[in-house]
Amino acid sequence: MVLKAVTDDDEAEANRAIDVIARSGRTALTELRSLLGVLREAPLTPQPRITAIHHLAEHSGRARTSRTAAATSGAGRRSPLPGTP
Known part of the structure; x- marks a missing residue:
């Protein structure tokens, strides 16, 4: 040692x-x-689905506080994540 x-x-x-x-x-x-x-x-409520990612990026408190721009973009075909309805 x-x-x-x-x-x-x-x-x-x-x-x-x-x-x-x-x-x-x-x-x-x-x-x-x-x-x-x-x-x-932490609340024991369901967490946002991946379909809400644009809303989450736009309303991110951390991004607003730090004055860092948050944006999302996507390309291609959307497929469901494993384990999601």
């Missing part, structure tokens, strides 16, 4: 590596808790 090799060579470097690992773990847990909180608050 890398940590074992570092520990044998330089204790201070090993402590820094352990600190980085611990910080990464805490950050990952914080992000996971945040994501789970969002999922708990």
Whole structure:
């Protein structure tokens, strides 16, 4: 293991590596808790179908807030997605 090799060579470097690992773990847990909180608050209503993609692009709050243009285009024959009526 890398940590074992570092520990044998330089204790201070090993402590820094352990600190980085611990910080990464805490950050990952914080992000996971945040994501789970969002999922708990999400409504259990049916999600928009792919046919609503143009409406979603036009009314995307993120696109309006960031002043980024959102547009859709399509070509070819439309086929249903697997698992959709």
